[in-house]
Amino acid sequence: MAxxxxxxxxxxxxxxxxxxxxxxxxxxxxxxxxxxxxxxWVRQGKKVxxxxxxxxxxxxxxxxxxxxxxxxxxxxEQRQACELLGIQAVEFLRFPDGHLANTEVTRKALVRLMxxxxxxxxxxxxxxxxxxxxxxDEQPDATAYLNHPDHRATGNIVLDALFPAVGNPRAxxxxxxxxxxxxxxxxxxxxxxxxxxxxxxxxxxxxxxxKALHCHSTQSHGEFSMTEWFLHYAVKMAREASVxxxxxxxxxxxxxxxxxxxxxxxxxxxxx
Ligand SMILES: [Zn+2]
Numbered sequence: 606m607a608x609x610x611x612x613x614x615x616x617x618x619x620x621x622x623x624x625x626x627x628x629x630x631x632x633x634x635x636x637x638x639x640x641x642x643x644x645x646w647v648r649q650g651k652k653v654x655x656x657x658x659x660x661x662x663x664x665x666x667x668x669x670x671x672x673x674x675x676x677x678x679x680x681x682e683q684r685q686a687c688e689l690l691g692i693q694a695v696e697f698l699r700f701p702d703g704h705l706a707n708t709e710v711t712r713k714a715l716v717r718l719m720x721x722x723x724x725x726x727x728x729x730x731x732x733x734x735x736x737x738x739x740x741x742d743e744q745p746d747a748t749a750y751l752n753h754p755d756h757r758a759t760g761n762i763v764l765d766a767l768f769p770a771v772g773n774p775r776a777x778x779x780x781x782x783x784x785x786x787x788x789x790x791x792x793x794x795x796x797x798x799x800x801x802x803x804x805x806x807x808x809x810x811x812x813x814x815x816k817a818l819h820c821h822s823t824q825s826h827g828e829f830s831m832t833e834w835f836l837h838y839a840v841k842m843a844r845e846a847s848v849x850x851x852x853x854x855x856x857x858x859x860x861x862x863x864x865x866x867x868x869x870x871x872x873x874x875x876x877x
Contacts, residue, residue, distance in 0.1 A: 617772040617787040624651035626724035630755035632683035638796030640814035641807030647691035686817035715766035720785035731795035732760025798861035804846035806854035
């Protein structure tokens with residue numbers, strides 16, 4: 606058995622640097638899931654970083670369009686949206702759109718970024734969300750929403766990066782040499798989750814979210830009124846917040862909030 610001495614141990618850092626890291630599969634997912642909440646945190650003086658997992662090159666109905674051209678266009682759109690919302694940093698990992706998988710490479714990429722930015726909380730897709738379909742007897746004309754495989758893959762990669770890798774000094778030890786020390790993320794928020802338990806009052810930033818969504822011009826779909834749909838949905842979530850939690854708000858974004866680490870009172874005082 607290996608000899609253990611306390612002096613050799615490398616405990617994980619628990620003091621965050623950024624408030625949040627929002628991780629979306631494609632350019633526009635972070636806007637849809639947490640655009641207004643991100644803008645709200647920024648207004649509160651907090652630092653937010655967005656991470657886009659894929660290059661977005663399958664997000665078009667034009668087969669002949671150059672992949673590089675589309676990738677750059679979508680990244681420009683995302684940067685423009687981030688600027689509007691006040692997001693301080695955005696990282697593009699450029700894994701191939703439509704083919705994202707939970708692998709050593711994708712997990713390590715996220716562990717690297719989490720150790721670099723040290724977000725207090727991570728916001729991402731719910732990997733358990735697979736089919737959203739109303740009862741056909743109740744809504745015969747409604748069709749199902751099948752959650753994109755890249756969204757589910759992103760949720761799984763994030764979870765596996767969060768535990769155990771990001772806080773484990775023996776995981777990806779080559780990162781230690783780069784000064785990327787083990788770190789513990791405090792919470793994870795899943796957007797568009799059927800197990801939602803948290804509603805954020807985004808009444809003051811909802812308008813900004815809609816503007817940010819309009820930056821993604823490669824993703825606009827003709828007649829469909831995005832503004833109307835998103836405002837309607839945010840009102841619906843606000844109503845739900847009122848019924849389920851007794852909260853009063855005009856617009857809400859909803860999440861499934863999961864706590865991973867609760868700092869001790871002493872740590873909280875030292876962090877101030
Ligand atoms: Zn997406």
